[in-house]
Amino acid sequence: MSSQPPHPALLIPGPIEFDDAVLQSMSHHSESHVGQPFVNVFGDVLAQLRKLFQTSDPASQPFVLSGSGTLGWDQVAANLGEPGDEALVLHTGYFADSFADCLETYGVKATQLKAPIGDRPQLDEVEKALKEKKYKILTVTHVDTSTGVLSELKALSELVHRVSPDTLVVVDGVCSVGCEEIKFDEWKLDVVLTASQKAIGCPAGLSILMASGRAIEVYKTRKTRPTSYFGSWNNWLPIMQNYEAKKASYFATPSPQLIRALHTSLTQILSRPLEQRFADHRNMSQKIKKAIGDLGLKQLSSKPENQANGMTAIYLPEGITPPDVLPSLTKKGIIFAGGLHKQIAAKYIRFGHMGVSVTDPNRTDIDKAIAALKESLAEVGYKA
């Protein structure tokens, strides 16, 4: 039985429901951020992240900073970008606009390649764009939390390496790391950034990032100083290397409780083959998408190959808006999220299905959610 009090199942695209043991780690007694017990745990976390991202290249470098996923964008812009550099931002929703805004803040020129809502830029369009201008950085949102659109990383990275081999491939994996397959080395990715509170299954408050040896080299050979202090790899690189070597080190105080919780969560994730975890998410996603279709509802992402496996963005029936169904769902013990894509926010809702709600066979969150959605729609007069 869960040690958590009864509460509505949080099925938004992050934060997600957390395992009891992870939440218990959050209340770990106070300990020194430079004491050996904590240093050992932080070191283990960095090694675990290498496994989660499927990188065995010793030149790859994990970073875990106090902050939100957004801080990963600042790390990319401030450490890999220099004023005047060019970035190609592949747009599949709200988060590309924001990442572009972040890049521009640091003086990097961001060119967005947009797709219609629910779709993603096609490879031939990306190829054309890469041939028109030399880009230092290409960014792609693996899963855009505003639309549920999944990007295809493997073929995209192959294309970039073929057409524009010096361009760094930067992946926003905030809504994908831990539930979508990512092979960092094999796919030759340069940065994958994420946050703790989605498919990794640890409460919010950590910016998590993996950089390739090539990205670290670009950072090391930059001409100007990184234009952030808190997010600067000048400050954090030696700290992360020391922690991983189990040596105490200090730049800014990390959060021992969050790192302990992340350790618990990563230990659980890595106790099973990753392939199985990704398959669980794919299978549950298929089941949900079929149920949504059976209800006569459409997804924002209309092509199967564009559909995320950890969330579903669902168009409401004509004339029904999120406030018509979300409070009724909450009364039934289910929390979904409203729309986030500005142009269509009032037309859709978002259903997150990541982590323990998917992988823990004792939980019935998903089945309850589908039933509750059906009932709530019926209450406002909708018939499938």
Added chain:
Amino acid sequence: MSSQPPHPALLIPGPIEFDDAVLQSMSHHSESHVGQPFVNVFGDVLAQLRKLFQTSDPASQPFVLSGSGTLGWDQVAANLGEPGDEALVLHTGYFADSFADCLETYGVKATQLKAPIGDRPQLDEVEKALKEKKYKILTVTHVDTSTGVLSELKALSELVHRVSPDTLVVVDGVCSVGCEEIKFDEWKLDVVLTASQKAIGCPAGLSILMASGRAIEVYKTRKTRPTSYFGSWNNWLPIMQNYEAKKASYFATPSPQLIRALHTSLTQILSRPLEQRFADHRNMSQKIKKAIGDLGLKQLSSKPENQANGMTAIYLPEGITPPDVLPSLTKKGIIFAGGLHKQIAAKYIRFGHMGVSVTDPNRTDIDKAIAALKESLAEVGYKA
């Protein structure tokens, strides 16, 4: 009885020991960052911070961001500084060097006014410096965690307002907010920044900052865009205002668990008169400093008016270094910190006395620590 397992008392200058209820809030079940229950709690926290900082001016603006205390420096540098601006940095230890480095990262020219180790710049020296050049920002470390030197804010701020009235008075209160008296309005401070894990008594992971109406005006009338994204008030100001008005709002995902724990901690702090809390810390500090003197030991900060009330930096006897005593202290259930000021790190240790270890009458941490220090020194042959 405490719900925490037995563990050594953490008496470093942060993180500190935490109250059971605060740690229990850290394991709060998952909730939406835009759901009303959490929004209400975040709103309450912002209102509580106004009380803690003793500001009733509605133009004052609190900020709570995921990050460490260091992120407060970035907020100051990126939102109040513009490239080419001048800052006068009062130096009382390690943290002034770092704050200066942060300001320079954002293109602000930092001039340091240094004092001998254990002392602070004198008011006549500050006056002279302010008359020599026009500074947009003056920064002062209220308590430098590396030296235990306390700065005098009231007279300093009066001086700045008299001699250089346009200069913003920025206080690094990381090791002071919650244990040293701060009257934000009455002393006409412009920024006080801090972190959660010291005298506020909430686990690490939050950057907490109060800005005056005047500081917000300087930010609003800046000519260039803030040069940070994650730390930009362009992004956070509307969010903080919405949260305080109990309206859901989104820029980047906050940490509901940390905000819940902060709420618990601030509720405890504000349940008693602040004056009493500060007096408790002063009285305990006096007791500790007397015991240190009785042991024949000297403090880094030799003048009583320079001595912090939440920590004590203690010179070890000649020939004894931190590794000679810290492990032995840990065996006795007491964790102190080593030296941090680079020039003298091997010569001293630091004893933190903030929060529940001071205010909870059921705890005996401090008495045990003094006894353990005496024993550990005796073990290596030192006699008072």
